[in-house]
Amino acid sequence: MNCPECDAKLNIPEDASVGEIISCPDCGADFEISKKEGSNIELKQAETVGEDWGE
Amino acid sequence: MTDVTILYDSIRWEEKSLLEAGKKKNINIQMVDCKKLALDLEKKPEDYGVVIQRCVSYYRNLHATAALEGLGVKVINCLNTGVFAGNKLFTHMLLKKFGVPTPDATVAFSKDAALEALETNGYPKVIKPTVGSWGRLISKLNDKESAEGIIESRETMYPIYQIHYLEEFVKRPPRDIRAIMVGDKIVAAIYRNSEHWKTNMSLGGTAEPCKVTQEMEEMCIKAKNAVQGDIVGVDLMESEEKGLVVHEVNNTTEYKNTVRVCGVDIPSLMLDYALKVER
Ligand SMILES: Nc1ncnc2c1ncn2[C@@H]1O[C@H](COP(=O)(O)OP(=O)(O)OP(=O)(O)O)[C@@H](O)[C@H]1O
Ligand SMILES: [Mg+2]
Ligand SMILES: [Zn+2]
Numbered sequence: 001m002n003c004p005e006c007d008a009k010l011n012i013p014e015d016a017s018v019g020e021i022i023s024c025p026d027c028g029a030d031f032e033i034s035k036k037e038g039s040n041i042e043l044k045q046a047e048t049v050g051e052d053w054g055e
Numbered sequence: 056m057t058d059v060t061i062l063y064d065s066i067r068w069e070e071k072s073l074l075e076a077g078k079k080k081n082i083n084i085q086m087v088d089c090k091k092l093a094l095d096l097e098k099k100p101e102d103y104g105v106v107i108q109r110c111v112s113y114y115r116n117l118h119a120t121a122a123l124e125g126l127g128v129k130v131i132n133c134l135n136t137g138v139f140a141g142n143k144l145f146t147h148m149l150l151k152k153f154g155v156p157t158p159d160a161t162v163a164f165s166k167d168a169a170l171e172a173l174e175t176n177g178y179p180k181v182i183k184p185t186v187g188s189w190g191r192l193i194s195k196l197n198d199k200e201s202a203e204g205i206i207e208s209r210e211t212m213y214p215i216y217q218i219h220y221l222e223e224f225v226k227r228p229p230r231d232i233r234a235i236m237v238g239d240k241i242v243a244a245i246y247r248n249s250e251h252w253k254t255n256m257s258l259g260g261t262a263e264p265c266k267v268t269q270e271m272e273e274m275c276i277k278a279k280n281a282v283q284g285d286i287v288g289v290d291l292m293e294s295e296e297k298g299l300v301v302h303e304v305n306n307t308t309e310y311k312n313t314v315r316v317c318g319v320d321i322p323s324l325m326l327d328y329a330l331k332v333e334r
Contacts, residue, residue, distance in 0.1 A: 019063070019086075055305040055307050055308055
């Protein structure tokens with residue numbers, strides 16, 4: 001599957017699950033796996049870092 | 056029956072490795088996306104087991120813990136830890152009370168009061184939001200001019216940013232220490248080296264294993280107990296003047312880099328702890 005932003009090839013691990021964040025190796029954009037049925041994967045733009053995010 | 060629930064809002068390496076460790080151990084582990092959760096506060100929920108709170112959003116984390124703990128579910132860490140460790144001033148007061156060395160600090164409740172305190176106590180100082188992480192909005196105040204500008208810019212922000220928490224600038228080697236505590240033990244610790252005075256990994260710091268000393272472990276146990284934590288990340292600096300000082304305790308600590316450089320299976324140790332903790 002390719003990056004929706006820059007079309008680079010995304011490395012999505014076999015065992016990736018819904019909710020997991022995938023980063024594009026080329027442009028650095030973050031995507032969240034929104035759906036996964038077998039090898040059929042849908043991505044959505046990951047939530048950008050929230051103001052209250054942290055450790 | 057669920058043994059352990061990982062409550063998350065984003066699956067990072069940390070959360071994924073917890074799930075994998077759980078599968079390896081053959082325990083019933085459940086992943087719950089907090090963003091999809093609606094909790095009936097009038098009814099005890101079934102089947103959570105022990106919850107490991109991993110939400111990256113501070114407010115979501117705190118409120119989900121309050122709800123679940125209130126409903127009788129064991130959450131790691133507990134609500135008090137979320138409140139205490141989530142706030143640098145609250146943590147400061149508790150560290151002092153428990154005899155843990157920590158940088159000296161002043162709190163001022165307006166721009167003018169802050170500038171006056173700075174005039175009296177001198178520069179440089181570090182200004183930190185009492186609630187916040189990843190080094191965001193933490194600034195070094197070198198002199199009056201920079202302080203005026205930085206404090207001025209906070210006047211229009213959310214009210215929490217008008218609580219001016221001012222810390223002594225600690226002279227130390229170009230690094231700090233992150234110690235991961237699981238119960239009363241430092242399971243691994245790293246130096247976070249950086250050219251920048253803020254050594255956060257999220258700001259480009261590099262990690263290197265740090266040898267745990269008895270002194271360090273004793274301090275970290277006290278710091279963890281001060282905020283009533285179970286599993287926490289304690290941040291320390293090696294002050295030239297005071298020796299080791301604790302500057303914060305992290306309620307939902309990251310540990311990816313610690314696992315990577317120390318080779319300690321932290322997720323697995325976290326699960327062992329969660330399984331034997333009293334519910
Ligand atoms: N008083 C100080 N003097 C010198 N350096 C400091 C001081 N306080 C913090 N630092 C540096 O700035 C970094 C960020 O500070 P601190 O850990 O308090 O903030 P944070 O945003 O909560 O970080 P974290 O991501 O660890 O939760 C520290 O890792 C340390 O390198
Ligand atoms: Mg820190
Ligand atoms: Zn891309």
